Amino acid sequence: MQRKPRLFIGSSVESLDIADAINLNLDHQAEVTIWRNGTFELSNNTIDSLVKKAESVDFSLFIFSPDDISIIKNKQKAVVRDNVLFELGLFIGAIGKERCFILKPRDVDLHFPTDLLGVTPADYEPNRSDGDLASAVNHACVLIKKQMEKLQPLSALSSPPKPKPISVNVSAELTDLDFTVLGTLIGTATSSPNGYAISTVKNELKNNSPRVDLSIIKLEKLGYIDRRNETDEMNEYEYFAYTITTDGVELLIENENKAFGTTAPAKIDDGFNDDIPF
Template sequence: MKPRLFIGSSSEGLKYVTYLERKLADYVDCYKWVDDAVFVPNKNTLDVLIKQAKLSDFALLVATKDDVTTNEARGLTRGTIRDNVIFEHGLFLGATSAERAFLFAQEDADLPSDFNGVSTLRFSETIGKFNHIDVVAEQLIKAIQRAEKQSELGFLPSTALAMGYFTGFVKRVCEALGRDRKILYKKEERPISGYQMKVILPANIDDDGVNAFISKYNHINGLEQADTAVLPGTQGRGYPFHFKIDPPEEGEGNPINAHIFDVPTTLGTIVEAIKLYLPTNTIGPDIDKEHLERRELRNFANVLRHYISRNAWTKGHVEVIEGVE
């Protein structure tokens, strides 16, 4: 799944939009302001822009010298960009962050003073110049690739959910198994020789969460329930999980090599958040909501992998598997 990029411009700047769409096609899914899928009939322009800001991972506003502004007091005449381009850049800047909303401006286009000191993507069409449009487009691609590797706290909850799931379950289970080397299985403590955990992320989330998926997955894969052991003299209870002994004969009086499988129940929160974030009064497939769901699942996985790789108890023991049907 490629990230989604909204491209806006004036009518006069459309030739640059077409160029950028072609240049960026391998890296992002481009949604241009002139596409039928963006501005649909009978919809208010501002509402459409707000919706696109919610759906987009990145935004690119092309600023071209479309108008001439004269400052009589200073005796200056300048080529200026359309007000709507600046407005839309600000809208997407607030929705996606400063690292994900870009202004792609002609080098001598007059920008508002708010941009003084801010590095923007200024391009020239003069061949061989340091900021030729091809060179600046490559800078844009690198900026998108850098930002795509990072996760941010956004309006939707996947980043915070992944952080909480790792801290509250994955890390604690792995630490208990690695430290105590035993589990509570069928009401008896059993020693383990090792442990591996697979975090299972479904391809899509049901409207009522992941409970049905968990039940089906555990049944198909023959998983059994166990808990981390509670050490003598300590209070509390173990952490429950589903697992299987692999190979099965290891469980016959020998230390168990525990293969743990977990589907985060917290994923159901993503669906509820999307319902509030993008409300609808229709029944049936909704490609925008499906896009947001896939984006949140992907981000959940990326954040989780980051934390797994930075903890001694989980690194090398936990794998995240995406897109399970």
């Protein structure tokens, strides 16, 4: 089962009520993290925590609001808080511009940095007579939901093909254990495309040695297996899942005996016993 996309929401303190309203709308469609929750860790500075968060989400939404006033060309302009703009740039660099959304209040003259001109933000009605912010941002959330469905979580996308190993006879670098580990993963090319956890590989081999971990790392570096993040929905934890690549399958075909050994064909019992005297 594919996990829900992860969405980070960045805003100023003054716009946290808008962030909460967005969370209400998208709670069933995404794993929403508002910047004040689960982002900043003890002993880490702000930038390190944001970089780590940017590397772990699939999408981000930044709420632009007229929190500050700047003098631009001798005119007062309502501008977005500097840290919100900085965080937007950080997330664009990490996951791409098409995965970073902007939400702004409707009919508010808000100065945009020139680098963001041409980017179409979603908007909402900030002055509803009933004060219902969840309903005010609903339309924008529908647009965001459609875009998330279109782009999918990053972990669901196919990894770019890895370059083939440069070594002319790279199989000579592999040990018998490496071939056995690779053979254990052959099922990920047929019946288990989501991959195996390393614990599954070790259980199959009945081998908990760190050499299995080293073999997995080696095979990944050589391009014979791929690694990606998966989520155990039942137990709610994440793990690395490993799958064999096309190069790995070709290597197994060329070295079948090293991976699976040689098995003599079973003797067929034809019911005739040479030892019966006549």
